[in-house]
Amino acid sequence: MSLYDKIMALYPSLTQQDFLTVITLQNDSDGKGDYIAKWEHPTLAKPTQEQLDAVQ
Amino acid sequence: MAGVLFVFGNATTSIPLSNLDANFNTGLTIGNTTVGLGNTVTTLGNVILNNVTINSGLLSTATIPTATGTVMVSGNMPAFSAYQSSTQTVANSTFTKVSLQTKEFDTNNNFDSTTNYRFTPTVSGYYQVSGQCNPGSNTGLIIVTVYKNGSRFKDLNLPNVGATGGGTGGSALIYFNGTTDYVELYVYQTTGLSTTTTAATNATYFQAVMVRAA
Numbered sequence: 615m616s617l618y619d620k621i622m623a624l625y626p627s628l629t630q631q632d633f634l635t636v637i638t639l640q641n642d643s644d645g646k647g648d649y650i651a652k653w654e655h656p657t658l659a660k661p662t663q664e665q666l667d668a669v670q
Numbered sequence: 671m672a673g674v675l676f677v678f679g680n681a682t683t684s685i686p687l688s689n690l691d692a693n694f695n696t697g698l699t700i701g702n703t704t705v706g707l708g709n710t711v712t713t714l715g716n717v718i719l720n721n722v723t724i725n726s727g728l729l730s731t732a733t734i735p736t737a738t739g740t741v742m743v744s745g746n747m748p749a750f751s752a753y754q755s756s757t758q759t760v761a762n763s764t765f766t767k768v769s770l771q772t773k774e775f776d777t778n779n780n781f782d783s784t785t786n787y788r789f790t791p792t793v794s795g796y797y798q799v800s801g802q803c804n805p806g807s808n809t810g811l812i813i814v815t816v817y818k819n820g821s822r823f824k825d826l827n828l829p830n831v832g833a834t835g836g837g838t839g840g841s842a843l844i845y846f847n848g849t850t851d852y853v854e855l856y857v858y859q860t861t862g863l864s865t866t867t868t869a870a871t872n873a874t875y876f877q878a879v880m881v882r883a884a
Contacts, residue, residue, distance in 0.1 A: 616761045616864065630763065630811070630860055638822075639764040640856075643787065648764050 617648035620669040625658050747880040748778035748791045754867060754874035760805045760857055761864050765815070765822065768803050768855040768867070770876050781876075787854060789876070794848030794884040801826055801876040802839025803857040804868035810860035812838050817854045845884070853878070 615623075617639055622628060633639065638652035653660035751774040760766045770787050780791045791797060803814045815825045826840030844853060855876045859865055867874055 616764070618761060618763045633763045634811075634813075634858075639761070641761060641764050641766040643758065643767040643769045648761055651765070 615669065617650070617666070620666045621650075621661060623669045624661050624665060628655075628658070746793055748780050748793055748797075749877075749879040750776040750778075750781040750789060751875065751877040752776070752781055752783050752787075753871045753876075754803075754869040757866050757869045759864050759866055760807075760859055762862055763858070763860050765813075765856045765858050767817075768801075768857050768874060768876065770855065770874070774871070787876075788852045789854075789878050790850075790852040791846045791878070791880065792848055793880060794846060795880050796843055796845050796882050796884070797878045797880050798841055799824075799844050799853055799876075799878040800839065800841035801855045802874065803855065804873040805857050805859040806865040806867055807859040807861040810862065811858070813858040814839050815856050815858070816842060816844065817856050818844060819851060822856070823853070843881070848884070 618633070621637075621639075628637070632655065636652075636654040636656070637650070639648055640651035641648045650660060752770040753772055753774065754768060754770050755772040756769070758766070758769050767787060770781075771783055773781060773783050776783075778792060781789045789799075799816055801814060801816065805812055812827075813825055814827055816823050818824070824842035824844065826842060827838045845851075846853075857867070
């Protein structure tokens with residue numbers, strides 16, 4: 615499951631526009647995988663690593 | 671030491687031999703104004719110079735007015751072109767750096783095609799940066815964007831819905847300080863699934879060329 619899928623599982627209300635404005639998921643092609651480069655959502659808190667790991 | 675009288679067209683001038691370090695082995699046309707050659711102020715009017723070689727001393731440097739002029743020669747104007755030769759996966763809704771493993775040319779060795787896939791020109795100035803990527807998506811948005819110094823800087827296209835799929839790209843004019851500034855190509859797609867890029871010289875590439883000095 616991708617990072618995007620995990621975040622959407624936690625916050626189904628997020629929209630495509632959110633990921634182009636207040637949230638940025640990024641992969642720098644350095645072998646470290648996807649990560650949250652920016653989280654500036656006005657109401658939803660940035661998920662913790664524990665929350666992400668718990669999503670199946 | 672007495673000067674030697676030269677006659678250029680309708681005018682005359684005297685050039686001390688001690689100051690004369692110019693060679694007039696080929697045709698030289700000098701206008702009708704007074705001309706002084708040597709180490710003092712030189713004024714040339716309506717001059718036509720053909721096949722001129724600028725060579726001042728052992729360093730081969732020339733002084734050009736810097737206030738309004740820009741000297742551009744191929745030796746100090748970096749240009750590169752690189753393309754993707756191995757496909758990569760692009761996760762949904764994730765800005766993903768495009769890996770570009772193969773150089774077509776890199777005149778100043780400023781593009782890293784092995785580790786960071788970034789262009790770091792060592793000559794300051796304004797560069798036309800262009801790129802394209804086919805992320806392999808058939809639906810959703812496709813954005814190809816240039817990151818400068820690690821941050822999204824110039825989208826190369828208006829986000830478009832790829833009704834029939836295919837890549838997208840564009841170009842932007844970007845200033846580089848010649849030391850620390852660098853750019854990378856990123857791609858973004860919203861098919862809802864991970865996609866695989868098309869790796870080919872015509873499909874996924876990144877280029878830049880200096881267009882003027884700083």
